[in-house]
Amino acid sequence: MRGDGDGWSLGPDGSKHWGRFGAAGLLLRAPLAGGGSAVLLQHRALWSHQGGTWALPGGARDSHETNVHAAVREAWEEAGIRPDDVRVRAERVTSEAASGWTYTTVVADAPSPLVTVGNRESTELAWVPEDEVAGHPLHPGFALAWPGLRAAPARIDPAGLAADDRLAKALPRTVALADRGFVWLHAEPAGPGGFARIVDRETETDEAAAAVPPDAAVLSFTRCQVLS
Structure with missing residues (x-):
């Protein structure tokens, strides 16, 4: 069924963007078995x-x-x-036009690289490792x-999660x-490379740390800093 948003938004310069009320997409991230994350990408049909x-x-x-509703609905319709x-x-507005049209990217996680079912708008759907997307x-x-x-x-470091096992879960x-963007936070034994530091909001006021969105599973933690 076509929604009332289907159609072109026309700009004062004659430019056009799909979506009479704007558009939204879902950036869905999932953990890879060997570590790291993958992003669900859609290979767009040639006619589109x-x-x-x-x-x-x-x-x-x-x-x-x-925007969240639209992005999640589209992922259901186009990728199952x-x-x-x-x-x-x-969610982030990642494109804007003079007409007032916007494209909002909704960022979300899945528990694993889920099975996908494409519709006619896709020639392929793939879970692409994060560091291979740009290729x-x-x-x-x-x-x-x-x-x-x-x-x-x-x-x-998993040893650092003992303070609150809700975060580990x-x-x-x-x-x-x-x-400042995004990080993919996961537990892994200490080793070389960048680490995340979770700091308690009651004891840390470091301005370099950035706010973590409220979440029932991490009630006592509100800040995260990436260390190099």
Whole structure:
């Protein structure tokens, strides 16, 4: 069924963007068995706008929908991703036009690389390791947005999770660092490389740390810092 958002938004300069009320897409991240994360990408059908490129499942937002609702619905329609399997972490406006049109990327996690079922808008759906995304021929809009959406890997030594096992149960997860991007937080024994430091909001006021979105599973933690 076509929604009332289907259609072009026309700009004063004659430019047009799909979605009468804007558009939204879902950046869905899942843990890989060998460590790290993968992102669900859609290889766009050749007949579609910018066909043959890789991007996120997404599309026009209907007038009654929030950006989150629209992105999750599109992922269900285009990739067979059930809404119950998606944990939303953040949303970012990643494209704007003079007409007032916006594209919002909704960032979310899945517990594992889920089985996908594509529709006619896709030639392929694939879980692509995070560090391989940029190597694909990306949709121009997604290519511009990707550097700000990519999650830097950040590890926590499992020994450091003893203070609150609710955090351990919440990992792995995407953490939004306000205007500083994202990290992919997971537990791993100490070793060389970057680590994440979780600090208690009652005892740490380091301005370099960035706020973690409220989450029932990490009630006593509100800040995260990536250390190099």
